[in-house]
Amino acid sequence: MSKVLIYGEVKSGKLKKSAFELASEGRRIADALGGEVGAVLIGPDTEKYAAELAKYGVDKVFLVDGPVLETYNSEYFAQAMAGVIKEKNSEIVLFSHSMQGKDLAPRTAAKLGTAVIADCVSFRLDGTTLVGRRPMYAGKCFSEWSATGTPQIASARPNVLETAEVAKAGAVEKITVEIDSSRATYSTKELNLDTSGKVDLTEAEIIVSGGRGMGGNDYTLLEEMAGTLGSRATVGASRAAVDAGWRSHSDQVGQTGKTVTPNLYIACGISGSIQHLAGMGSSKVIVAINKDTEAPIFTKADYGIVGDLFKILPEFNKELKALLSE
Amino acid sequence: MIKACKDANEALARFKDLFVKPVFSGFILKGDFTVKSLVCLKQVPDTETQIKVMPDGSGIVTDGIKYVINPYDEFSVEEALRIKEKMKAGDVTILGLGPDRVVEAIRTALAMGADKGIHVSDDALLQADPYCVAEVLAAVAKQTEFDIIFCGHRAIDDDLGETGAILAELLQIPQVTLVTKIEVAADKKSVTCERDVEGGKEVVESPLPCVVTSQKGLNEPRYASLPGIMKAKKKPVDKKSLGDLGVTIEAKLKCANFTMPPERKAGQKFEGMEPADVAKTVVGLLRTEAKVI
Incomplete structure (x- = not known):
């Protein structure tokens, strides 16, 4: 037994x-x-x-x-x-x-x-x-x-x-289990897996996430940073970014998206609504980059950076690259 | 077309109090057209609600909570309506469990365009676990005609996300969970669905009837229109108790010791620094202090 x-x-x-x-x-x-x-x-x-x-x-x-x-x-x-x-x-x-x-x-x-x-x-x-x-x-x-x-x-x-x-x-x-194959069920027609090796949000150790402050669907800066951080890192998004059509629904972090628990969550241009904070509040370490010093995300962030993410992220990526190549 | 007649007669029987005009019955008899959707709907606190736990830890403080339709159930309502519209006919029944306030949620779905509601109200349903809820839903389903039962893939209150699958098993029909696209076959005997799987999508074909659980991405739900709201007031909402359904439920799960999450405090904040300096500082801290990279 x-x-x-x-x-x-x-x-x-x-x-x-x-x-x-x-x-x-x-x-x-x-x-x-x-x-x-x-x-x-x-x-x-x-x-x-x-x-x-x-x-x-x-x-x-x-x-x-x-x-x-x-x-x-x-x-x-x-x-x-x-x-x-x-x-x-x-x-x-x-x-x-x-x-x-x-x-x-x-x-x-x-x-x-x-x-x-x-x-x-x-x-x-x-x-x-x-x-x-x-x-x-x-x-x-x-x-x-x-x-x-x-x-x-x-x-x-x-x-x-x-x-x-x-x-x-x-x-x-x-173990032999008699499977009753007469029970009605679906049949799989196609399986389209992302072969890029990108880790799912819920299993990622590091998430670089973008919100309304991204201003559009260009997430290159975030993708690059996730790339620098390696195969256990991936890109997420806030509800605002998903609802604006900038990112796919499967990228959404928050109460109506995914609840995530990475070791490191980097929130870029995310103000931090209640439903978003609920979805990522259990992350081990939170970094927030936002130009609004009053953004609620700063009340939860271990490291809060007030400033322009478009200027900070390239520098951040440069520093990460230098550190991780050591 | 024996099946067509049978379906039409059944449809007529079910619609008899709604549509009594012979002209409508003539329309119905034209063929096998209806897709009958049963949409299970839960009422949950709005996502912007600040949840507070009762001092004795027995549950959450419900005073002042604004309740809405579970967002995933809203996708279900919308999808059932779209299927009905695409097929030019059909029937969308909303099924809600819980206290009287649930009727508001049912009426909202009726205002979006659903045809009728069923409200199961019983004190025994307070804090019912997913198995018990599924038993009640199954009992209603057995008394209702349906091709597709929609459930949200989870409710954003307890976040258990299992009622749909349990319901499918109790009814011994297929489940297609986490669905982002649905196409009903022309013969209305099957559905082709796109569903989320780890790291991608899967396309599956399921015979009808089946249970579909809705995932974000399925659609953008409509708002109820003013005429819709007016019409909804006259649509029937059938109230049932567990006794009416002949169901007795026995808890499979119990919950206790509600607590608030550990308070997260703001850490260090860097303001007015040059991008290169602040990047160097924070990246350094992530390595030496936080030890996460």
């Missing part, structure tokens, strides 16, 4: 970092309860990931494969996941609150007659009950959630839980 079960998400032939975050958290929980951590990998050719999971404290890796599991599909993957949870009598199940996790976790939970404690930023145990702390209103407040029955299913915000290397066996077990 695996007391704690995690779902290992694979993207572009690699386990996502969130899988290690979940494995590490699963290990901490299982150690406190006295139990094993299992990880589920769904799809073809996943055995190769078992060793990596073992490094982060996974005792057993359960592989589920089958004809309809070649590409992700909410219905089939949820059947597979629910099948393993039932077979292993898992008490606690952790997903990542990624795009795929948001789709998969609730469908899996519903098959087991429960709901998901979604988007948690930390966990604790109250006896054998898992308590997830999670932001609400895009981070304007927090609350603690728990499930009333078993399994207790939760999802964790990517990039928040700490990874810790604890070597365990990671023994591989192939």
Whole structure:
């Protein structure tokens, strides 16, 4: 029996970092309860990931494969996941609150007659009950959630839980789950992934974000700076910039966009409305560049620069380049 | 065209109190045309609301909150209306759960152009978790004809974002989540949707009926017009209790210990410095003090 079960998400032939975050958290929980951590990998050719999971404290890796599991599909993957949870009598199940996790976790939970404690930023145990702390209103407040029955299913915000290397066996077990492919579901026609290697906002470690003060859709200065900062950096935007059509909806940070938690958030020409501050207020370090000294963003910024972003950003980029090439 | 007749008869039955004129029934009988949308709508505090937590941590202070339609549900209402307009006919039903104030949100959607509303009001629904909400929505859906059920991909209050998927599972129909584009097939048996996936977009085709969850980018919702607001007053809003629906709910999740986020204080502010100097200073601090680069 695996007391704690995690779902290992694979993207572009690699386990996502969130899988290690979940494995590490699963290990901490299982150690406190006295139990094993299992990880589920769904799809073809996943055995190769078992060793990596073992490094982060996974005792057993359960592989589920089958004809309809070649590409992700909410219905089939949820059947597979629910099948393993039932077979292993898992008490606690952790997903990542990624795009795929948001789709998969609730469908899996519903098959087991429960709901998901979604988007948690930390966990604790109250006896054998898992308590997830999670932001609400895009981070304007927090609350603690728990499930009333078993399994207790939760999802964790990517990039928040700490990874810790604890070597365990990671023994591989192939599990056969009977997938009912007669259940109605969608079929994938096209998958258009951005191959530039750009990291998603919710998983970026550094975000360079632009708002109304950008004055138009030319974000070259921000793109350049993100480029200087490397592959874990990306460009975001405020609602004003998105609503003006300067940036795509997927770039929006805030209550009606994405809630982000990077190590460094650089707000350029963003005044800092309540809904924007909610969406990025949990960033570890905030830099704000704005010409209005009264802008609310300065009340949250660790480093506030009052001035013209078009003059400051090129200098900033130059300094970063010099520093990072050392 | 047996299906067409059947649909038309069903449509007629459902429209009987609204459209009694024979001329309209003649129109309906012309063919298989309607796309019936059931739009689930939640009322949430406006995004500019300053949230305050109650002293005992049992919830948030609701006094003085201005409530609006959840923005993602607004995209749903708009999309259902656009599908109806494109198909030249159809039916858009708004389904809202919660206290009496929810009727305002339903009326707003009716003023945008939706046809009728269903309001499920029951004390048991206060603080209901997504599973319970989905059970209630499913119970209504089972009594309603629909091709597409729209849900927002999340509500901007609890931010759980799971009701749509749970509802789809309870009804044993497909879910297409995080949708930014919808095209209903000419035969009205399927939809092609563009949806957000990590680092890109996916195009999927789903048979109908299905649950679609709306993502930003789907459309720009219209404002209710004055004539729309006037008309909305006369549109039916059917009130139901859990008893009427034959549903009893049992909480799957519970929440407690509401707290405010750690207070973030303003740090250092640099004013009136030369761009090159301030850039050098701050970049230096990010390395030596903040240690983030």
